[in-house]
Amino acid sequence: xxxxQAISEPARRRLSGFFAYAAGFGRCRVALVTAALMSMHxxxxxxxxxxxxxxxxxxxxxxxxAQGPVPAxxxxxxxDQLEAQGAAxxxxxxxxxxxxxANADSPLVLGNKLTLLQNGPATYQAMFAAIRQAKDHxxxxxxxxxxxxxxxxxxxxxxxxxxxxxxxNLIHDGVGAIRxxxxxxxxxxxxxxxxxxxxxxNPLAGSQKAWRLNHRDHRKQLVIxxxxxxxxGVNISDSYSSSPPGRDAEGERDPGAGxxxxxxxxxxxxxxxFQKLFLATWARQKGEPLAAxxxxxxxxxxxxxxxxxxxxxxxxxxxxxxxxxxxxxxHAEREVHLTIAYFAPDPQLLKALTDAAQRGVEVKLVLxxxxxxxxxxxxxxxxxxxxxxxxxxxxxxxxxxxxAKTACIDGVWSTIGSTNLDWRSFLHNDExxxxxxxxxxxxQMKAMFAADLAESDAIALEQWRRRSLLLRLKEQAARIGxxxx
Numbered sequence: 001x002x003x004x005q006a007i008s009e010p011a012r013r014r015l016s017g018f019f020a021y022a023a024g025f026g027r028c029r030v031a032l033v034t035a036a037l038m039s040m041h042x043x044x045x046x047x048x049x050x051x052x053x054x055x056x057x058x059x060x061x062x063x064x065x066a067q068g069p070v071p072a073x074x075x076x077x078x079x080d081q082l083e084a085q086g087a088a089x090x091x092x093x094x095x096x097x098x099x100x101x102a103n104a105d106s107p108l109v110l111g112n113k114l115t116l117l118q119n120g121p122a123t124y125q126a127m128f129a130a131i132r133q134a135k136d137h138x139x140x141x142x143x144x145x146x147x148x149x150x151x152x153x154x155x156x157x158x159x160x161x162x163x164x165x166x167x168x169n170l171i172h173d174g175v176g177a178i179r180x181x182x183x184x185x186x187x188x189x190x191x192x193x194x195x196x197x198x199x200x201x202n203p204l205a206g207s208q209k210a211w212r213l214n215h216r217d218h219r220k221q222l223v224i225x226x227x228x229x230x231x232x233g234v235n236i237s238d239s240y241s242s243s244p245p246g247r248d249a250e251g252e253r254d255p256g257a258g259x260x261x262x263x264x265x266x267x268x269x270x271x272x273x274f275q276k277l278f279l280a281t282w283a284r285q286k287g288e289p290l291a292a293x294x295x296x297x298x299x300x301x302x303x304x305x306x307x308x309x310x311x312x313x314x315x316x317x318x319x320x321x322x323x324x325x326x327x328x329x330x331h332a333e334r335e336v337h338l339t340i341a342y343f344a345p346d347p348q349l350l351k352a353l354t355d356a357a358q359r360g361v362e363v364k365l366v367l368x369x370x371x372x373x374x375x376x377x378x379x380x381x382x383x384x385x386x387x388x389x390x391x392x393x394x395x396x397x398x399x400x401x402x403x404a405k406t407a408c409i410d411g412v413w414s415t416i417g418s419t420n421l422d423w424r425s426f427l428h429n430d431e432x433x434x435x436x437x438x439x440x441x442x443x444q445m446k447a448m449f450a451a452d453l454a455e456s457d458a459i460a461l462e463q464w465r466r467r468s469l470l471l472r473l474k475e476q477a478a479r480i481g482x483x484x485x
Contacts, residue, residue: 002184031039043316044427046322061096065106066269066300091333092412096437102327108308112268114436116444117232120240123263126148130224131157137167137293139223139278141287143176144235147184152343154236155184159191167291168193171281173207173217174200196287215314217281218418218429221274226297231434232263232416233341233405258453260400264416264434268302273309275371277432306437313430321419321433322426325407326352334410335451341403343367343380344422350383354390356424366452369396376422382475397454408445413437
């Protein structure tokens with residue numbers, strides 16, 4: 001099941017009147033059909049990034065660890081150690097300071113261990129292993145949960161852990177799982193799993209005062225026993241069950257086809273931040289009270305990585321994921337490497353990218369060469385000319401549907417999460433991202449980016465100017481509904 005594919009016939013039968021009409025246009029077009037209805041709630045706007053960034057970075061970066069806030073003297077000692085490592089650490093300190101200034105409400109947490117997971121098979125394997133080891137609880141939040149081979153594997157494993165006394169709590173999105181039969185989730189409920197549908201399509205089925213079809217839960221996170229967390233771009237669907245063509249472990253060409261995506265496994269004190277976001281969503285959606293479990297166990301340092309977890313919802317005063325990304329790009333000194341599935345930049349993001357390129361920063365974007373959403377695909381392409389003229393280098397990934405949402409800046413600032421660079425992620429969805437500050441993890445991100453770059457085709461300005469009239473028309477058509485896509 002793809003994030004923006006058409007709604008299935010079984011789903012249509014479950015809806016009536018307006019819903020049946022809207023469903024025929026597919027997921028990405030439901031918003032267009034309902035734009036007038038949504039307008040009664042007002043149009044959300046992006047924050048003034050330039051105004052927010054006018055605030056100077058804090059003079060003293062503050063950290064949290066396994067025991068809570070780290071004393072100022074200890075924080076200073078950590079920064080002193082970084083200074084002793086040379087010029088590269090000056091860049092890291094700068095990003096740490098601006099990161100804290102951009103988002104002071106969620107902590108920079110020390111002592112975490114990270115495992116980078118590329119594509120669905122590696123992600124599922126790691127998730128299955130963690131689920132099997134769960135002893136107290138499993139909290140799973142996902143946009144898509146399909147009733148297919150992968151979905152059944154997850155369902156069977158979750159039911160087995162529930163039967164073994166491990167409490168399983170599941171949040172799935174109403175639109176994301178629209179093709180999944182009600183009987184699939186009934187089976188989970190009958191097995192004792194607490195299942196919560198985020199913003200059901202039926203306005204009478206939800207518990208929210210204001211029914212907002214366009215407000216979706218796009219987060220992907222899995223928390224095991226409050227000690228292990230997963231997040232990234234991978235949904236629960238057969239679409240992710242094979243890797244894109246490339247080289248296998250022995251260096252031989254892998255002819256298989258699949259989606260290109262990125263996830264991350266995290267251990268350490270920052271896992272508590274994932275747990276808080278899950279429980280907050282459960283409470284906002286008025287899910288049935290959860291059974292008492294050890295959701296916040298005592299956590300110890302597991303590694304050396306500095307991680308911040310940022311969650312966003314349309315109801316937040318400011319979209320902090322948007323602000324922290326704009327801040328990191330605007331303060332970049334060397335390189336900005338973005339790998340993005342759905343790319344539909346707003347004017348502030350376009351300016352941040354081109355400004356960075358104009359001041360000598362290497363700005364490279366790896367974007368899809370084909371996708372499951374023609375509208376977003378062509379909307380993103382409608383900005384290529386401006387970006388290329390501004391010095392941004394654009395590449396399109398061959399041989400796979402690019403679905404990753406990652407960034408690596410200056411070899412010290414990285415992010416992995418559910419957030420695309422489009423209006424929907426920034427204005428209409430609940431999203432979640434992990435921001436990692438450090439050179440060691442960034443080195444892995446840079447290697448992954450280089451591998452994607454090797455499987456991509458560069459877009460040259462002169463070549464792009466010669467594109468067909470049909471492509472230009474599609475781009476202009478996509479711009480009509482940019483806000484709602």
